[in-house]
Amino acid sequence: MHDTTDNECTLCPTFRSNLDPRTPDRWPVCEGCRLRLSRLIGELHDLHERLANPEPAEAGRRRYQRLDTQGRAETVWADPLATIGGSGPIPSKPDQPHVSGTPSKSTPANLDHIDLTNEARIPNPTPQARKHPWDQIGNLSVATRLDEVVRDWRDTLWPGHHLPPPTVPELVMWLRAGHTPEYAGNRVDEACTGHPGIADTAAELHQLRGTLRAALGETDPRPRHWLGVDCPHCHEISTIQQAPGDDYAECGNCGRMYTGDQMAEIVHEQAAAART
Incomplete structure (x- = not known):
């Protein structure tokens, strides 16, 4: 929970950590942070799309000439697998025995990418994991995190409303500007005014944004x-x-x-x- 006084914006410590919190016209969130939270949710959708659908790697096109068996010149690819992106390194078997403490081999796929782009699921930690949540490794998917926020906002502010399909585009649409004919308002704006945990939600989504940017190799x-x-x-x-x-x-x-x-x-x- 962020430390702010009764007349200061509760989201400024998340979005403007290097500046003093503003006094909001509509307590408890200033107008600037209301817009920032809406933009942040939309940015999560864009970052997720780029992570889930990366641009294909450019295939190598280096070629050279050589003489064939008949002494005639021919042009060949420098890498026989260049047209499909090239071949990767093939590690040889080590000649030393495995000893305790030897680092494990790296995984052939980026687990952060897989974790973050997985489908939504309802977390079901073991009793031991509940006691020690800081010991858990890996990331919950973006869909899972957004689905948790949607369910929390729905149960707190709109208990009679239906939940959207648990996909990132549908969840973002529901959070930002309504999803069904039963609601035509601005959920972010209303949550900023009426949800008691809005500061924690904004901080969690801001952290998720940083995780996605890190997975994409980007900086702010x-x-x-x-x-x-x-x-x-x-x-x-x-x-x-x-x-x-x-x-x-x-x-x-x-x-x-x-x-x-x-x-x-x-x-x-x-x-x-x-x-x-």
Whole structure:
């Protein structure tokens, strides 16, 4: 649980850990963090899709010429398996006896990829595992983690609503903006207002995002800072920043969000005012 006072946003410690928590207009979550949580859930879907459907490796195309048995020149692939991506290294049998403490051979597949992209399942740990959860290894799948959140939100806020199919696209759709004709609102926004565990849920999903990015070999890109531009809402200068790929720029001081068109208009107006 995050340590915040009664008048501070409970999600700022997750999304803005290097800044002081904001005072929300709608307690307990500020407007900026409400939007950040919705974007985070959508990003989990995109990261999962890229992990589950990686781009095929480019096949090697190196060739060289040699003479055949008749003395004629011919062109051959440098790697006989180049057209299917090339051959991997084949380890030879070690000539030393196995002794206790020898590292185990690595697995032929990336277990993190397999774990994270598996289908949803209801965890059923043994009594021993329940007593020592920190000893468990591996990752629950993205579908499993999202299904847990969906079930928690449904039981807490919408007990009469049906659960969506436990696939990542369907679960994300349900969490962000409703899924069936029985609901046409914004579940993220309502959960930020009415769910008592929203801070823990946001922290868990934020951690899951980091796990997915690590599995993809990615790091967080640095945001763009709008230097010299003051926020029209709070009038703080150079506090507006925009992460690569985001549709909105956000003021780090007050949390106000601006679209690309709004930022262009703000820059134009402030540049014109500076010339007068």
